[in-house]
Amino acid sequence: MKPVVDEDLCIACGQCEEICPEVFVLEDVARVIVESPGPELYGCCRDAADACPTEAITITEE
Ligand code: SF4
Numbered sequence: 790m791k792p793v794v795d796e797d798l799c800i801a802c803g804q805c806e807e808i809c810p811e812v813f814v815l816e817d818v819a820r821v822i823v824e825s826p827g828p829e830l831y832g833c834c835r836d837a838a839d840a841c842p843t844e845a846i847t848i849t850e851e
Contacts, residue, residue, distance in 0.1 A: 790826055791851045792834045794819045798845035808840055809833035819845070 794805075796818045805813035812823045812834055826834055838846040 790831055790834060791824065791849045792821050792826065792838070793847050793849070794821055795845045795847070798843045800843055800845075802842060804840045804842065805837035805846060809837040813837055813846075825851075 792812060794813070799818040801815060801818050803815045803819075805819050806815045809830065811830055812821060812826050813819050814822050823830070834846075834848055838844075838848055
């Protein structure tokens with residue numbers, strides 16, 4: 790799994806960091822700090838993507 794934040798869409802609301810701080814950290818926009826999260830983080834990555842108000846987070850199955 791590979792989560793990606795579209796920085797042009799991110800409005801820096803902080804939701805993803807709140808839901809999945811192991812993977813997302815809010816700086817000026819949200820950043821992905823773990824490029825290939827392990828299976829234990831799949832759920833929170835998906836929850837963060839679902840919660841993102843601007844759909845800035847996409848998850849690929851690489
Ligand atoms: Fe940006 Fe979406 Fe994360 Fe909010 S939830 S900080 S808009 S990526």
